[in-house]
Amino acid sequence: MTETGQRKEIRAAAELKQLLTDYYHELDKAHSEGQKVAWCTSVGPAEVLRAFGFKVYFPENHAAMIGVQRAGEKFIPVANAIGYSPEICSYLTSDIGAYIQHWTPLEKAYGVKSIPKPDVLAYNTNQCRDVKEWFSFYSREYKVPLVGIDSPKYIGEVEDMHVDDVTAQFERLIRQLEGITKRKLDEDQLKGTVGLSLEATNLWKEILETAAHAPSPLTFFDGTVHMAPIVVLRGDRRAVDYYQVLLREMKERIAAGVAAVDGERYRIYWEGMPIWGKLRALSEQFAELRTCVVASTYCNSWIFDDMRESDPVRSMALAYTKLFINRSEPAKEQYIAEMAKRFKVDGIIFHDSKTCPHNSNARYGMPSRIKERYGIPGLIIDADLNDLRLYSEEQTKTNIEAFVEQMEVA
Numbered sequence: 001m002t003e004t005g006q007r008k009e010i011r012a013a014a015e016l017k018q019l020l021t022d023y024y025h026e027l028d029k030a031h032s033e034g035q036k037v038a039w040c041t042s043v044g045p046a047e048v049l050r051a052f053g054f055k056v057y058f059p060e061n062h063a064a065m066i067g068v069q070r071a072g073e074k075f076i077p078v079a080n081a082i083g084y085s086p087e088i089c090s091y092l093t094s095d096i097g098a099y100i101q102h103w104t105p106l107e108k109a110y111g112v113k114s115i116p117k118p119d120v121l122a123y124n125t126n127q128c129r130d131v132k133e134w135f136s137f138y139s140r141e142y143k144v145p146l147v148g149i150d151s152p153k154y155i156g157e158v159e160d161m162h163v164d165d166v167t168a169q170f171e172r173l174i175r176q177l178e179g180i181t182k183r184k185l186d187e188d189q190l191k192g193t194v195g196l197s198l199e200a201t202n203l204w205k206e207i208l209e210t211a212a213h214a215p216s217p218l219t220f221f222d223g224t225v226h227m228a229p230i231v232v233l234r235g236d237r238r239a240v241d242y243y244q245v246l247l248r249e250m251k252e253r254i255a256a257g258v259a260a261v262d263g264e265r266y267r268i269y270w271e272g273m274p275i276w277g278k279l280r281a282l283s284e285q286f287a288e289l290r291t292c293v294v295a296s297t298y299c300n301s302w303i304f305d306d307m308r309e310s311d312p313v314r315s316m317a318l319a320y321t322k323l324f325i326n327r328s329e330p331a332k333e334q335y336i337a338e339m340a341k342r343f344k345v346d347g348i349i350f351h352d353s354k355t356c357p358h359n360s361n362a363r364y365g366m367p368s369r370i371k372e373r374y375g376i377p378g379l380i381i382d383a384d385l386n387d388l389r390l391y392s393e394e395q396t397k398t399n400i401e402a403f404v405e406q407m408e409v410a
């Protein structure tokens with residue numbers, strides 16, 4: 001047990017560090033070992049790329065690391081100077097700025113000096129337009145093909161017509177990759193990667209759901225760290241192996257009565273992007289307030305339990321189209337209300353991330369509707385995922401304190 005206000009380390013973190021070190025070193029050596037590298041968006045067609053034998057790199061994971069190392073403010077202006085607005089995604093601007101300056105957070109984190117050059121770039125706009133523009137930049141820079149899926153947006157019920165459309169786009173993408181690699185897709189390989197993705201995603205879901213237990217064995221802040229394998233190793237056996245270890249540890253914590261936040265009094269849901277450069281400070285503040293941020297839309301976004309080995313392409317189309325960020329306001333409201341109930345939360349924090357309107361859900365009356373319909377209070381935090389110039393630490397700290405105090409008197 002630790003003193004109140006300190007982060008409680010998860011044992012599996014050491015294994016995670018090794019896993020990610022190996023992953024980035026493999027990417028670093030890929031070309032010298034005769035392998036091809038594909039870049040993929042975080043909820044892009046990773047299973048297809050792995051079935052073709054590509055090593056897969058995810059610029060969003062790289063950009064989040066820039067945020068964690070608080071280097072965004074240094075590189076965002078570099079991208080602004082070549083015409084990428086300060087108002088668009090700060091993952092995009094910090095990543096492109098770092099590329100122009102030949103800098104990478106991989107060096108400090110894993111001892112890797114540069115990002116791996118792509119042979120192909122593959123996106124899915126199920127999350128936003130910015131990823132396509134971001135990858136288009138690199139396609140021009142490296143003079144490599146860009147392939148992708150332009151998903152139908154703001155969907156309420158996911159209907160057959162949506163899945164038909166995205167399935168056809170997945171099939172086109174496969175044909176394009178066959179042309180690029182000059183080899184036919186091995187159907188069994190694809191079934192294999194989809195099967196592994198499903199296994200990993202189900203384990204990840206089970207891990208996140210351990211937080212429904214009171215006291216919760218993990219926090220949203222732990223989730224933002226331990227989600228890395230479900231982002232970068234979908235379709236790879238190592239993600240499955242890692243999540244088996246992590247799930248065991250969470251179950252042990254529950255059996256032993258170990259709480260992620262000692263003396264847990266209140267439970268909070270986090271809506272929106274993490275504030276990468278402030279994870280530690282925020283997790284410590286919540287721990288001091290004996291309040292556990294038990295669940296989030298963000299960490300749950302990598303649950304793709306509709307995938308089926310028996311029908312890989314169509315089930316991927318369904319799973320990747322159903323994504324929360326791609327849905328209508330009523331579908332999102334219903335999802336958040338269900339999550340709040342399942343995780344027994346006392347309040348919701350809505351992070352209005354200034355450069356990510358796509359994943360900010362406080363702009364169309366959602367907090368007021370949820371308060372009115374379900375009686376769950378909300379607090380809106382104005383900040384950003386990577387641009388800390390858009391974050392007022394003191395003001396946020398005070399607002400969080402007041403929000404928790406309000407729960408005490410309720």
Ligand code: SF4
Binds near residue numbers: 129355358
């Ligand atoms: S969803 Fe938001 S944070 Fe993610 S790439 Fe798109 S704009 Fe950036």
